[in-house]
Amino acid sequence: MTNRHIAVFVFSIALCSFTFLFSFSRSARAQQAQPQFLFSWRAGNSYAPLFYKGKILPGSQSQITASFELVSGGKIVSVKNQSIYWYLDGTFIGGGTGMQQITFSPFGSAPEMETLRVELPNYSGGYLLHQMTIPVINPTVVIDAPYPEGQFSETNATATALTYFFDAPATNLTFAWSVNGQSGSSAENPDILQISLPAGTPSRSTVAISLQVQNSQNNQSANASENLTYQE
Numbered sequence: 177m178t179n180r181h182i183a184v185f186v187f188s189i190a191l192c193s194f195t196f197l198f199s200f201s202r203s204a205r206a207q208q209a210q211p212q213f214l215f216s217w218r219a220g221n222s223y224a225p226l227f228y229k230g231k232i233l234p235g236s237q238s239q240i241t242a243s244f245e246l247v248s249g250g251k252i253v254s255v256k257n258q259s260i261y262w263y264l265d266g267t268f269i270g271g272g273t274g275m276q277q278i279t280f281s282p283f284g285s286a287p288e289m290e291t292l293r294v295e296l297p298n299y300s301g302g303y304l305l306h307q308m309t310i311p312v313i314n315p316t317v318v319i320d321a322p323y324p325e326g327q328f329s330e331t332n333a334t335a336t337a338l339t340y341f342f343d344a345p346a347t348n349l350t351f352a353w354s355v356n357g358q359s360g361s362s363a364e365n366p367d368i369l370q371i372s373l374p375a376g377t378p379s380r381s382t383v384a385i386s387l388q389v390q391n392s393q394n395n396q397s398a399n400a401s402e403n404l405t406y407q408e
Contacts, residue, residue: 204288219238222238223340237394244276246304286314288311289312293308315397316339319336321336332372337387386398
């Protein structure tokens with residue numbers, strides 16, 4: 177190979193490298209310029225204890241409200257003149273000009289994951305799409321009996337029902353308690369169970385607590401059980 181051929185070969189490699197770097201840089205800039213979705217949703221008529229700081233999850237009877245903002249270059253982009261379409265599990269559920277928020281009911285029965293998708297087909301920078309999954313769950317009840325290792329030493333004990341993700345507050349629910357197979361409840365505080373052991377109860381006796389919580393308006397229900405040990 178002559179020096180001329182070597183020079184031409186080196187120049188060709190340099191040109192290819194420059195073309196690749198230019199294309200990569202242009203692609204990177206285009207990717208950086210792609211707007212980002214700030215997406216949020218909340219579940220209506222789904223309840224949890226006041227101390228609960230987590231996400232309130234929807235049940236099959238909930239109303240879910242979803243919304244988004246579009247961000248580009250660190251700034252909120254106005255989409256008030258954009259066509260926006262919403263889909264749930266691939267089914268069109270609503271849309272319109274500037275429609276950044278939608279309220280809908282889940283499909284089917286819990287528990288399941290449902291996919292919500294939003295599309296902006298006519299955005300100036302190109303077709304935009306974003307989707308996320310939303311969990312739809314059954315209601316849950318937890319028996320709160322704050323005794324280390326489930327052992328209590330007094331003949332009286334207390335258990336409290338904590339209800340999560342029913343579509344009614346606890347004051348509208350029905351609580352059916354039982355202790356060792358015998359029903360027990362309080363008309364004044366139906367979510368609280370007061371346990372009074374008879375005199376002479378042997379040490380290490382097991383107290384089996386069962387609970388059913390029901391929303392009579394739509395047959396939502398949840399069950400829980402807990403075993404405590406009486407330890408003198």
